[in-house]
Amino acid sequence: xxxxxxMGVFGLLVVMLSLLGVAYSHWSDTVVIEGTVKMGELxxxxxKDAYGTGVHYExxxxxxxxxxxxxxxxxxxxxxxxxxxxxxxxxxxxxxxQTVYKKMTILIENAYPQYDVHIKFKLKNAGTIPAxxxxxxxxxDETDTxxxxxxxxxxxxxxxxWVADGPVTDEEGNEIANIKLVAxxxxxxxxxxxxxxxxxLDIDFKQTAEECHTYTFKVTITxxxxxxxxxxx
Amino acid sequence: xxxxxxxxxxxxLLLIVLLSTLGVAYSAWRDTVVIEGTVEMGSLxxxxxxxxxxxxxxxxxxxxxxxKIPGEYGGKDVGSCSAAYEEEVEDPHxxxxxxxxLEINITNAYPQYIVHTTFxxxxxxxxxxxxTGYNITGEKRDATGxxxxxxxxYDPNGDYIGSLYEDVNGNGVVDDGDIEVINLEIxxxxxxxxxxxxxxxxxxxxxLEFKQEAEECHTYIITVEVVAVQWNKA
Numbered sequence: 251x252x253x254x255x256x257m258g259v260f261g262l263l264v265v266m267l268s269l270l271g272v273a274y275s276h277w278s279d280t281v282v283i284e285g286t287v288k289m290g291e292l293x294x295x296x297x298k299d300a301y302g303t304g305v306h307y308e309x310x311x312x313x314x315x316x317x318x319x320x321x322x323x324x325x326x327x328x329x330x331x332x333x334x335x336x337x338x339x340x341x342x343x344x345x346x347x348q349t350v351y352k353k354m355t356i357l358i359e360n361a362y363p364q365y366d367v368h369i370k371f372k373l374k375n376a377g378t379i380p381a382x383x384x385x386x387x388x389x390x391d392e393t394d395t396x397x398x399x400x401x402x403x404x405x406x407x408x409x410x411x412w413v414a415d416g417p418v419t420d421e422e423g424n425e426i427a428n429i430k431l432v433a434x435x436x437x438x439x440x441x442x443x444x445x446x447x448x449x450x451l452d453i454d455f456k457q458t459a460e461e462c463h464t465y466t467f468k469v470t471i472t473x474x475x476x477x478x479x480x481x482x483x
Numbered sequence: 484x485x486x487x488x489x490x491x492x493x494x495x496l497l498l499i500v501l502l503s504t505l506g507v508a509y510s511a512w513r514d515t516v517v518i519e520g521t522v523e524m525g526s527l528x529x530x531x532x533x534x535x536x537x538x539x540x541x542x543x544x545x546x547x548x549x550x551k552i553p554g555e556y557g558g559k560d561v562g563s564c565s566a567a568y569e570e571e572v573e574d575p576h577x578x579x580x581x582x583x584x585l586e587i588n589i590t591n592a593y594p595q596y597i598v599h600t601t602f603x604x605x606x607x608x609x610x611x612x613x614x615t616g617y618n619i620t621g622e623k624r625d626a627t628g629x630x631x632x633x634x635x636x637y638d639p640n641g642d643y644i645g646s647l648y649e650d651v652n653g654n655g656v657v658d659d660g661d662i663e664v665i666n667l668e669i670x671x672x673x674x675x676x677x678x679x680x681x682x683x684x685x686x687x688x689x690x691l692e693f694k695q696e697a698e699e700c701h702t703y704i705i706t707v708e709v710v711a712v713q714w715n716k717a
Contacts, residue, residue: 292512360525461526469518478511
Protein backbone atom coordinates (compact mmCIF):
# COMPACT_ATOMS: atom_id res chain seq x y z
CA UNK A 251 0.00 0.00 0.00
CA UNK A 252 2.76 2.36 1.04
CA UNK A 253 4.78 1.61 -2.13
CA UNK A 254 1.78 2.39 -4.30
CA UNK A 255 1.36 5.75 -2.54
CA UNK A 256 5.00 6.67 -3.15
CA MET A 257 4.73 5.87 -6.78
CA GLY A 258 1.71 8.13 -6.98
CA VAL A 259 3.66 11.02 -5.43
CA PHE A 260 6.45 10.67 -8.00
CA GLY A 261 3.94 10.61 -10.80
CA LEU A 262 2.31 13.76 -9.47
CA LEU A 263 5.71 15.51 -9.27
CA VAL A 264 6.52 14.65 -12.88
CA VAL A 265 3.19 16.06 -14.00
CA MET A 266 3.67 19.24 -11.91
CA LEU A 267 7.22 19.85 -13.16
CA SER A 268 6.17 19.40 -16.73
CA LEU A 269 3.40 21.94 -16.08
CA LEU A 270 5.95 24.37 -14.62
CA GLY A 271 8.18 23.85 -17.67
CA VAL A 272 5.40 25.03 -19.90
CA ALA A 273 4.97 28.03 -17.61
CA TYR A 274 8.69 29.06 -18.07
CA SER A 275 9.00 28.57 -21.80
CA HIS A 276 7.27 31.17 -23.94
CA TRP A 277 7.92 33.29 -27.05
CA SER A 278 10.79 35.72 -26.62
CA ASP A 279 12.70 38.28 -28.76
CA THR A 280 15.92 40.36 -28.32
CA VAL A 281 17.17 43.77 -29.43
CA VAL A 282 20.95 44.31 -29.28
CA ILE A 283 22.87 47.56 -29.47
CA GLU A 284 26.45 46.93 -30.47
CA GLY A 285 28.88 49.83 -30.50
CA THR A 286 32.24 50.22 -32.24
CA VAL A 287 34.12 53.40 -31.53
CA LYS A 288 37.00 54.37 -33.80
CA MET A 289 38.92 57.04 -31.97
CA GLY A 290 40.57 59.84 -33.85
CA GLU A 291 44.11 60.90 -33.22
CA LEU A 292 45.92 64.11 -32.50
CA UNK A 293 49.30 64.32 -34.17
CA UNK A 294 50.94 67.63 -34.91
CA UNK A 295 54.48 67.83 -36.12
CA UNK A 296 56.95 68.95 -38.74
CA UNK A 297 55.95 67.44 -42.04
CA LYS A 298 58.23 64.90 -43.67
CA ASP A 299 58.99 65.48 -47.38
CA ALA A 300 57.34 68.89 -47.17
CA TYR A 301 59.42 70.33 -50.03
CA GLY A 302 59.87 67.14 -52.09
CA THR A 303 61.06 63.63 -51.41
CA GLY A 304 63.70 63.73 -48.72
CA VAL A 305 63.45 67.52 -48.36
CA HIS A 306 61.76 68.16 -45.05
CA TYR A 307 62.80 71.80 -44.58
CA GLU A 308 64.55 74.64 -46.37
CA UNK A 309 67.78 76.03 -44.93
CA UNK A 310 69.53 79.14 -46.22
CA UNK A 311 72.67 80.62 -44.72
CA UNK A 312 73.57 84.21 -45.55
CA UNK A 313 76.17 86.76 -44.61
CA UNK A 314 74.93 90.34 -44.42
CA UNK A 315 71.80 89.05 -46.17
CA UNK A 316 73.74 87.65 -49.14
CA UNK A 317 73.91 83.87 -49.66
CA UNK A 318 77.30 82.72 -48.43
CA UNK A 319 78.43 81.34 -51.79
CA UNK A 320 77.63 84.66 -53.48
CA UNK A 321 79.35 86.78 -50.86
CA UNK A 322 82.54 88.41 -52.00
CA UNK A 323 84.81 86.69 -51.19
CA UNK A 324 82.64 83.60 -50.75
CA UNK A 325 83.42 81.83 -47.50
CA UNK A 326 80.68 79.28 -46.97
CA UNK A 327 82.89 77.31 -44.61
CA UNK A 328 83.08 79.87 -41.80
CA UNK A 329 79.86 79.17 -39.91
CA UNK A 330 77.72 76.12 -40.35
CA UNK A 331 74.14 75.28 -39.52
CA UNK A 332 72.80 71.77 -39.39
CA UNK A 333 69.17 70.84 -38.88
CA UNK A 334 68.17 67.42 -37.68
CA UNK A 335 64.65 66.07 -37.39
CA UNK A 336 63.85 63.28 -34.99
CA UNK A 337 61.07 61.54 -33.10
CA UNK A 338 59.17 60.45 -36.17
CA UNK A 339 55.47 59.65 -35.83
CA UNK A 340 53.15 58.33 -38.50
CA UNK A 341 49.40 58.69 -38.54
CA UNK A 342 47.65 55.53 -39.62
CA UNK A 343 44.40 57.31 -40.32
CA UNK A 344 45.42 58.69 -43.65
CA UNK A 345 46.02 57.14 -47.03
CA UNK A 346 48.82 57.57 -47.83
CA UNK A 347 50.08 57.72 -44.27
CA GLN A 348 51.27 61.04 -42.94
CA THR A 349 54.60 61.24 -41.17
CA VAL A 350 55.71 64.12 -39.02
CA TYR A 351 58.69 64.79 -36.78
CA LYS A 352 58.22 65.93 -33.21
CA LYS A 353 61.64 67.45 -32.73
CA MET A 354 63.82 69.78 -34.78
CA THR A 355 67.39 70.27 -33.58
CA ILE A 356 69.30 73.23 -34.96
CA LEU A 357 73.04 73.43 -34.39
CA ILE A 358 74.83 76.61 -35.43
CA GLU A 359 78.61 76.38 -35.16
CA ASN A 360 81.16 79.17 -35.34
CA ALA A 361 78.56 81.90 -35.66
CA TYR A 362 79.57 85.52 -36.06
CA PRO A 363 77.80 88.89 -36.30
CA GLN A 364 75.73 89.33 -39.47
CA TYR A 365 75.63 85.61 -40.07
CA ASP A 366 72.00 84.83 -40.78
CA VAL A 367 70.13 81.56 -40.74
CA HIS A 368 66.76 81.08 -42.45
CA ILE A 369 64.78 77.90 -41.90
CA LYS A 370 61.40 77.07 -43.39
CA PHE A 371 59.31 74.07 -42.46
CA LYS A 372 55.69 73.00 -42.47
CA LEU A 373 53.71 72.35 -39.37
CA LYS A 374 51.12 69.73 -40.09
CA ASN A 375 48.12 68.42 -38.30
CA ALA A 376 48.62 64.84 -39.39
CA GLY A 377 45.86 63.55 -37.17
CA THR A 378 42.10 63.59 -37.52
CA ILE A 379 41.15 66.05 -34.79
CA PRO A 380 41.50 69.82 -35.08
CA ALA A 381 44.21 71.12 -32.79
CA UNK A 382 44.87 74.50 -31.29
CA UNK A 383 48.54 75.42 -30.94
CA UNK A 384 50.40 77.66 -28.54
CA UNK A 385 54.08 78.56 -28.75
CA UNK A 386 56.57 79.20 -26.00
CA UNK A 387 60.20 80.21 -26.44
CA UNK A 388 62.99 80.22 -23.89
CA UNK A 389 66.76 80.17 -23.98
CA UNK A 390 70.00 80.39 -22.07
CA ASP A 391 73.48 81.80 -22.45
CA GLU A 392 75.22 78.60 -21.39
CA THR A 393 78.60 80.30 -21.02
CA ASP A 394 77.48 82.96 -18.55
CA THR A 395 74.51 80.96 -17.24
CA UNK A 396 72.14 83.76 -18.10
CA UNK A 397 68.56 83.68 -19.19
CA UNK A 398 67.74 84.91 -22.69
CA UNK A 399 64.69 87.02 -23.41
CA UNK A 400 62.71 86.59 -26.62
CA UNK A 401 60.31 88.94 -28.38
CA UNK A 402 56.62 88.25 -27.77
CA UNK A 403 54.50 86.62 -30.44
CA UNK A 404 51.59 88.62 -31.84
CA UNK A 405 49.10 88.45 -34.68
CA UNK A 406 50.26 90.33 -37.77
CA UNK A 407 47.42 91.47 -40.01
CA UNK A 408 49.69 92.20 -42.98
CA UNK A 409 51.31 88.78 -43.02
CA UNK A 410 48.17 87.02 -41.78
CA UNK A 411 50.42 85.13 -39.43
CA TRP A 412 51.58 84.95 -35.85
CA VAL A 413 54.88 86.76 -35.69
CA ALA A 414 57.61 87.09 -33.07
CA ASP A 415 60.03 89.69 -34.36
CA GLY A 416 62.70 91.48 -32.37
CA PRO A 417 65.93 91.18 -30.47
CA VAL A 418 66.95 88.30 -28.25
CA THR A 419 68.71 89.79 -25.24
CA ASP A 420 70.63 88.47 -22.30
CA GLU A 421 70.16 89.58 -18.69
CA GLU A 422 72.38 92.66 -19.22
CA GLY A 423 70.33 93.74 -22.21
CA ASN A 424 72.96 92.80 -24.79
CA GLU A 425 71.38 91.95 -28.11
CA ILE A 426 72.50 88.50 -29.16
CA ALA A 427 70.46 88.18 -32.31
CA ASN A 428 67.39 89.37 -34.09
CA ILE A 429 64.87 86.61 -34.35
CA LYS A 430 61.86 86.48 -36.61
CA LEU A 431 59.45 83.61 -36.28
CA VAL A 432 56.54 83.73 -38.71
CA ALA A 433 53.94 81.03 -38.19
CA UNK A 434 51.36 81.04 -40.98
CA UNK A 435 48.66 79.55 -38.81
CA UNK A 436 45.15 81.00 -38.54
CA UNK A 437 44.28 83.76 -36.13
CA UNK A 438 42.53 81.29 -33.81
CA UNK A 439 45.65 79.07 -33.93
CA UNK A 440 43.50 76.12 -34.97
CA UNK A 441 45.18 73.59 -37.22
CA UNK A 442 42.73 71.54 -39.21
CA UNK A 443 43.44 67.87 -39.93
CA UNK A 444 45.29 67.19 -43.16
CA UNK A 445 46.33 70.81 -43.40
CA UNK A 446 49.88 72.12 -43.34
CA UNK A 447 51.06 75.54 -42.24
CA UNK A 448 54.43 77.04 -43.15
CA UNK A 449 56.67 78.38 -40.40
CA UNK A 450 59.70 80.59 -41.07
CA LEU A 451 62.50 81.11 -38.60
CA ASP A 452 65.15 83.76 -39.25
CA ILE A 453 68.08 84.38 -36.93
CA ASP A 454 70.47 87.26 -37.54
CA PHE A 455 73.38 87.52 -35.14
CA LYS A 456 74.21 90.95 -33.76
CA GLN A 457 77.51 92.66 -33.20
CA THR A 458 77.00 92.47 -29.42
CA ALA A 459 76.81 88.67 -29.44
CA GLU A 460 79.78 87.45 -27.46
CA GLU A 461 82.69 85.52 -28.88
CA CYS A 462 83.09 81.86 -27.92
CA HIS A 463 79.73 81.81 -26.14
CA THR A 464 77.17 79.07 -26.49
CA TYR A 465 73.53 80.06 -26.64
CA THR A 466 70.66 77.62 -26.55
CA PHE A 467 67.01 78.21 -27.32
CA LYS A 468 63.89 76.12 -27.37
CA VAL A 469 60.59 76.74 -29.13
CA THR A 470 57.86 74.54 -27.72
CA ILE A 471 54.71 74.22 -29.80
CA THR A 472 51.90 72.61 -27.84
CA UNK A 473 48.83 71.35 -29.65
CA UNK A 474 45.62 70.63 -27.77
CA UNK A 475 42.38 69.14 -29.06
CA UNK A 476 40.45 72.15 -30.28
CA UNK A 477 37.42 71.68 -28.01
CA UNK A 478 39.55 71.68 -24.86
CA UNK A 479 41.89 74.50 -25.76
CA UNK A 480 39.84 77.25 -24.12
CA UNK A 481 39.36 75.35 -20.90
CA UNK A 482 43.03 74.72 -20.49
CA UNK A 483 44.20 78.25 -21.12
CA UNK B 484 27.43 62.52 17.23
CA UNK B 485 25.57 60.38 14.74
CA UNK B 486 24.99 63.39 12.46
CA UNK B 487 28.71 64.34 12.55
CA UNK B 488 29.89 60.85 11.62
CA UNK B 489 27.44 60.79 8.72
CA UNK B 490 28.83 64.11 7.51
CA UNK B 491 32.40 62.83 7.81
CA UNK B 492 31.45 59.81 5.75
CA UNK B 493 29.99 62.04 3.02
CA UNK B 494 33.04 64.28 2.67
CA UNK B 495 35.41 61.75 1.02
CA LEU B 496 32.67 60.91 -1.45
CA LEU B 497 32.27 64.60 -2.29
CA LEU B 498 36.05 64.90 -2.71
CA ILE B 499 36.12 61.97 -5.10
CA VAL B 500 33.37 63.55 -7.18
CA LEU B 501 35.15 66.92 -7.19
CA LEU B 502 38.52 65.43 -8.13
CA SER B 503 37.01 63.39 -10.90
CA THR B 504 35.44 66.59 -12.24
CA LEU B 505 38.81 68.33 -12.12
CA GLY B 506 40.39 65.32 -13.78
CA VAL B 507 38.09 65.72 -16.72
CA ALA B 508 38.87 69.41 -16.93
CA TYR B 509 42.65 68.90 -16.98
CA SER B 510 42.88 65.94 -19.27
CA ALA B 511 42.84 66.62 -22.96
CA TRP B 512 44.54 65.17 -25.96
CA ARG B 513 47.67 67.12 -26.54
CA ASP B 514 50.80 66.91 -28.62
CA THR B 515 54.08 68.79 -28.55
CA VAL B 516 56.56 69.84 -31.20
CA VAL B 517 59.93 71.08 -30.02
CA ILE B 518 62.54 73.13 -31.89
CA GLU B 519 65.83 73.04 -30.04
CA GLY B 520 68.65 75.30 -31.09
CA THR B 521 72.27 75.55 -30.03
CA VAL B 522 74.41 78.42 -31.22
CA GLU B 523 78.16 78.22 -30.76
CA MET B 524 79.70 81.62 -31.43
CA GLY B 525 83.07 81.87 -33.11
CA SER B 526 85.96 84.11 -32.11
CA LEU B 527 87.94 86.87 -33.77
CA UNK B 528 91.50 87.15 -32.52
CA UNK B 529 94.39 88.75 -34.34
CA UNK B 530 97.80 88.26 -32.85
CA UNK B 531 101.44 88.33 -33.70
CA UNK B 532 102.69 84.85 -34.50
CA UNK B 533 103.65 82.70 -31.54
CA UNK B 534 106.17 80.60 -33.41
CA UNK B 535 108.14 82.96 -35.61
CA UNK B 536 109.68 85.94 -33.81
CA UNK B 537 110.01 89.33 -35.48
CA UNK B 538 113.26 90.31 -37.12
CA UNK B 539 115.03 93.62 -37.30
CA UNK B 540 117.58 94.73 -39.86
CA UNK B 541 119.55 97.93 -40.45
CA UNK B 542 119.87 99.65 -43.79
CA UNK B 543 121.30 102.79 -45.30
CA UNK B 544 120.82 104.51 -48.62
CA UNK B 545 123.30 104.18 -51.46
CA UNK B 546 125.05 107.44 -52.46
CA UNK B 547 122.52 108.08 -55.24
CA UNK B 548 119.66 107.48 -52.83
CA UNK B 549 118.08 104.96 -55.19
CA UNK B 550 118.09 101.78 -53.14
CA LYS B 551 118.71 100.63 -49.61
CA ILE B 552 121.88 98.75 -48.68
CA PRO B 553 121.92 96.30 -45.73
CA GLY B 554 123.90 97.36 -42.69
CA GLU B 555 125.06 100.75 -41.57
CA TYR B 556 126.95 103.26 -43.62
CA GLY B 557 130.63 102.45 -43.91
CA GLY B 558 130.16 99.06 -42.22
CA LYS B 559 130.01 100.65 -38.79
CA ASP B 560 127.95 99.49 -35.84
CA VAL B 561 126.56 102.72 -34.48
CA GLY B 562 122.87 102.31 -33.92
CA SER B 563 121.17 99.13 -32.88
CA CYS B 564 117.69 97.71 -33.06
CA SER B 565 115.76 94.82 -31.63
CA ALA B 566 112.20 93.59 -31.91
CA ALA B 567 110.23 91.29 -29.66
CA TYR B 568 106.63 90.26 -29.15
CA GLU B 569 104.96 90.86 -25.80
CA GLU B 570 101.66 90.33 -24.01
CA GLU B 571 100.91 86.72 -24.70
CA VAL B 572 97.33 85.97 -25.58
CA GLU B 573 95.40 82.75 -26.02
CA ASP B 574 92.22 82.44 -28.01
CA PRO B 575 89.73 80.78 -25.66
CA HIS B 576 88.01 79.06 -28.54
CA UNK B 577 90.92 77.53 -30.41
CA UNK B 578 93.47 77.47 -27.61
CA UNK B 579 96.02 78.96 -30.01
CA UNK B 580 98.53 81.43 -28.67
CA UNK B 581 100.00 84.63 -29.96
CA UNK B 582 101.11 88.07 -28.84
CA UNK B 583 99.27 91.37 -28.81
CA UNK B 584 102.26 93.69 -28.93
CA LEU B 585 105.38 94.10 -31.01
CA GLU B 586 108.02 96.27 -29.42
CA ILE B 587 110.82 97.66 -31.56
CA ASN B 588 113.68 99.23 -29.63
CA ILE B 589 116.11 101.45 -31.49
CA THR B 590 119.04 102.91 -29.64
CA ASN B 591 121.64 105.45 -30.65
CA ALA B 592 119.71 106.29 -33.80
CA TYR B 593 120.88 109.02 -36.16
CA PRO B 594 119.60 110.67 -39.35
CA GLN B 595 119.34 108.34 -42.37
CA TYR B 596 119.55 105.33 -40.09
CA ILE B 597 116.93 102.90 -41.43
CA VAL B 598 115.37 100.09 -39.43
CA HIS B 599 113.47 97.41 -41.27
CA THR B 600 111.28 95.14 -39.13
CA THR B 601 109.47 92.06 -40.36
CA PHE B 602 106.59 90.67 -38.36
CA UNK B 603 103.97 88.01 -38.85
CA UNK B 604 100.29 88.41 -38.11
CA UNK B 605 98.31 85.31 -37.25
CA UNK B 606 94.56 84.83 -37.16
CA UNK B 607 94.26 82.58 -34.11
CA UNK B 608 90.46 82.84 -33.95
CA UNK B 609 87.81 81.05 -35.98
CA UNK B 610 86.43 83.89 -38.10
CA UNK B 611 88.20 85.39 -41.14
CA UNK B 612 89.39 88.89 -40.51
CA UNK B 613 90.34 91.83 -42.61
CA UNK B 614 93.16 94.24 -41.88
CA THR B 615 91.48 97.57 -42.49
CA GLY B 616 94.23 99.94 -41.46
CA TYR B 617 96.76 101.09 -38.93
CA ASN B 618 96.50 103.73 -36.26
CA ILE B 619 99.87 105.40 -35.99
CA THR B 620 100.57 107.69 -33.06
CA GLY B 621 103.63 108.69 -31.08
CA GLU B 622 105.36 111.17 -28.87
CA LYS B 623 108.72 112.82 -28.46
CA ARG B 624 110.35 112.81 -25.04
CA ASP B 625 113.43 114.56 -23.79
CA ALA B 626 116.39 112.87 -22.06
CA THR B 627 114.56 113.00 -18.71
CA GLY B 628 111.50 111.25 -20.11
CA UNK B 629 109.25 114.31 -20.25
CA UNK B 630 106.96 114.50 -23.20
CA UNK B 631 107.67 117.42 -25.50
CA UNK B 632 105.45 116.91 -28.51
CA UNK B 633 102.96 114.49 -29.86
CA UNK B 634 103.90 112.84 -33.12
CA UNK B 635 101.33 113.12 -35.91
CA UNK B 636 100.94 110.69 -38.76
CA TYR B 637 100.86 112.29 -42.20
CA ASP B 638 99.88 110.07 -45.09
CA PRO B 639 98.06 112.07 -47.80
CA ASN B 640 97.67 109.04 -50.12
CA GLY B 641 96.35 106.74 -47.41
CA ASP B 642 98.80 103.99 -48.43
CA TYR B 643 100.67 103.89 -45.14
CA ILE B 644 103.77 105.38 -46.73
CA GLY B 645 104.17 108.64 -44.89
CA SER B 646 105.90 110.57 -42.16
CA LEU B 647 105.67 111.37 -38.50
CA TYR B 648 105.68 115.05 -37.62
CA GLU B 649 106.32 116.75 -34.31
CA ASP B 650 103.16 118.65 -33.45
CA VAL B 651 105.01 121.83 -32.55
CA ASN B 652 101.95 124.08 -32.25
CA GLY B 653 99.98 121.34 -30.50
CA ASN B 654 96.85 121.68 -32.63
CA GLY B 655 96.66 117.98 -33.54
CA VAL B 656 96.99 118.67 -37.27
CA VAL B 657 100.06 118.51 -39.48
CA ASP B 658 100.57 122.06 -40.70
CA ASP B 659 103.20 124.76 -41.13
CA GLY B 660 105.80 124.71 -38.41
CA ASP B 661 105.48 121.02 -37.61
CA ILE B 662 108.70 119.09 -38.10
CA GLU B 663 109.06 115.90 -40.10
CA VAL B 664 111.26 113.56 -38.07
CA ILE B 665 110.61 109.96 -39.16
CA ASN B 666 109.59 108.33 -42.42
CA LEU B 667 107.41 105.32 -41.84
CA GLU B 668 106.33 102.76 -44.38
CA ILE B 669 104.21 99.65 -43.88
CA UNK B 670 104.38 97.23 -46.75
CA UNK B 671 103.55 93.70 -47.74
CA UNK B 672 103.03 91.90 -50.98
CA UNK B 673 99.27 92.40 -51.16
CA UNK B 674 98.90 96.01 -50.05
CA UNK B 675 97.83 97.26 -46.69
CA UNK B 676 94.28 95.94 -46.84
CA UNK B 677 93.97 92.18 -46.84
CA UNK B 678 92.20 89.24 -45.31
CA UNK B 679 93.61 86.57 -43.07
CA UNK B 680 91.61 83.39 -42.74
CA UNK B 681 91.61 81.43 -39.50
CA UNK B 682 94.88 79.54 -38.90
CA UNK B 683 96.59 81.61 -41.59
CA UNK B 684 99.48 84.00 -41.12
CA UNK B 685 100.53 87.05 -43.04
CA UNK B 686 103.93 88.68 -43.11
CA UNK B 687 104.24 92.45 -43.15
CA UNK B 688 107.08 94.91 -42.89
CA UNK B 689 107.61 98.26 -41.31
CA UNK B 690 110.40 100.66 -42.22
CA LEU B 691 111.52 103.54 -40.08
CA GLU B 692 113.94 106.12 -41.42
CA PHE B 693 115.12 108.95 -39.22
CA LYS B 694 115.25 112.41 -40.72
CA GLN B 695 117.86 115.07 -40.34
CA GLU B 696 115.47 117.05 -38.13
CA ALA B 697 115.21 114.29 -35.51
CA GLU B 698 116.73 115.67 -32.36
CA GLU B 699 119.76 114.33 -30.56
CA CYS B 700 119.41 112.55 -27.20
CA HIS B 701 115.65 112.48 -27.46
CA THR B 702 113.34 109.50 -27.43
CA TYR B 703 110.66 108.91 -30.04
CA ILE B 704 107.93 106.49 -29.07
CA ILE B 705 105.83 105.25 -31.96
CA THR B 706 102.73 103.13 -31.60
CA VAL B 707 101.29 101.31 -34.59
CA GLU B 708 97.95 99.70 -33.92
CA VAL B 709 96.82 97.10 -36.43
CA VAL B 710 93.07 97.36 -36.97
CA ALA B 711 91.23 94.18 -37.96
CA VAL B 712 87.53 93.55 -38.34
CA GLN B 713 85.45 90.49 -39.19
CA TRP B 714 85.78 90.01 -42.92
CA ASN B 715 82.10 90.54 -43.67
CA LYS B 716 82.13 94.00 -42.09
CA ALA B 717 85.25 95.26 -43.81
